[in-house]
Amino acid sequence: MEIVYVYLKKRSEFGKQCNFSDRPADLNVDILPNPKLAAQFVERNPVDMGIQCSVSMSEHEANTERFEMETRGVNHIEGGWPKDVNPLELEQTIRFRKKVEKDENYINTITQLGVIMEHCIKQNNAIDIYEEYFDDEEEVEVTEEASSAKTINVFRDPQEIKRTATHLSWHPDGNRKLAVAYSCLDFQRAPMGMSHDSYVWDLENPNRPEMALKPSSPLVTVEYNPKDSHVILGGCYNGQIACWDTRKGSLVAELSTIEFSHRDPVYGSIWLQSKTGTECFSASTDGQVMWWDIRKISEPTEVVILDITKKEQLENALGAISLEFESTLPTKFMVGTEQGIVISCNRKAKTPAEKIVCTFSGHHGPIYALQRNPFYPKNFLTVGDWTARIWSEDSRESSIMWTKYHMAYLTDGAWSPVRPAVFFTTKMDGTLDIWDVMFKHSDPALSLKVCDEALFCLRVQDNGCLIACGSQRGTTTLLEVSSGLSTLQRNEKNIASSPWVQTPVLHVVLRLSRGLLQRPL
């Protein structure tokens, strides 16, 4: 049934005013209940219904407008005159003032205060009590704190079979990375299954090495190229020289041919300062020093045999354990031998025999470290047997200073790059000694037990603050030295230069006069 109601209106009646009239209700629709539908429903008895007898409330949120606040000072331009005085009226203010001035309390107070005030004024005029004394003297940086060093980080060899960390090299830019060479230096006692890998560690992440270097034979030395920080040079246990490019990956980029390489492990490898930045040289206990160009690494460019009898006999040659090269003296280099002799050589000599300039002997055992003083290249440090010695090139007979004989073998040493009188040494009992020649001669300025096993190598970062040392079980420890030992002290350069100059002369004179010259440190 359609419910529709039509109502009609004539068009002419539009717009007419409405005349309302009452009429009775008109039923339009009536839907009667259908009892049949009731069958679809069930009567519900009882019915549960919740009611509440309380005031019905509703929740609204409202937020006031933000009130901006500002802090401001107030500038009073007129004092708090009492009510009866009009501040603008000059007469009234004068009268008020006069009244105050006549007050006895006022007179007494002012007299009292005047006395105190005058005292201070006169004091000010007498002397300048705020004078700054010693204004023109520069600030003396007094490092009162005792020198100390603390361990920052420890990098452990992730391999199961632990190998010795034999060499460390800092990344040339920014020093955020450290390359560590791992190998087992015990002759033929390297355990089966020992990994050949060496690692590059990022200082921020001691848990995992950043990159692995995978040579065919374990690396004994590793060096970053100071000119190109992506290139790493490695000297292998089998005498080969290998080269990596860190951008290319872990596998060896260049490898020298085994026939032309060293016959013994490469114990020293250093990059040379050249225009191309691709030249390096290496030394080994087979008695040879070889120069390489990594672009053509199959053959060495030059070979020098360390025969001090100058006969070029390989049989007589001394085995090289450490190598030294200073870029400020590009033609000279020094080699520390197994026999305890330091050989100073000249690369630019015409004949091979003239390459060996002079020798310095004094150690009883292999010279594990050899380094020139970065500030005074004429002086160099050697570390070997149980002592560390400082030599001057001018005095060939013996060292100018030496430490006492320690209980443990010294394994490595280095000068501090920031302080000319400070050097570091590591020992087989796991201690790191920091020597300050200016401070104390007989003992190290600081001696730290780094680990229980022997420390094998040491490398100081260029800023002189961080030191990395590698141990026998492959643990590399990163230490930070206190600022007293890593900042240049006042006059240190002047003071440090004098003993070096004077002592050798003194040494020679006393020696000649048969005096008892023992100048122990």
Place this chain on the structure above:
Amino acid sequence: MTEVEETLKRIQSHKGVIGTMVVNAEGIPIRTTLDNSTTVQYAGLLHQLTMKARSTIRDIDPQNDLTFLRIRSKKHEIMVAPDKEYLLIVIQNPCE
């Protein structure tokens, strides 16, 4: 009253004194050698500072009291001699 005059004149005549003023607790300048607005400004600010300084001294030791306040600035020194009702303020430029 002449003592007061004398005292103030003497103070003003010392070497380096830029200005002297006597202000009461309401900030009304009783006697001043500087202009009114400057005086009122000094009065208002120094009064608060003196109150604070005095309460600091007394908080630390109730038996103690503030006798003098000296403020050294880059340009000159402001010296305040406080009292219950009045403040004697002198600005001096100590000659170096």
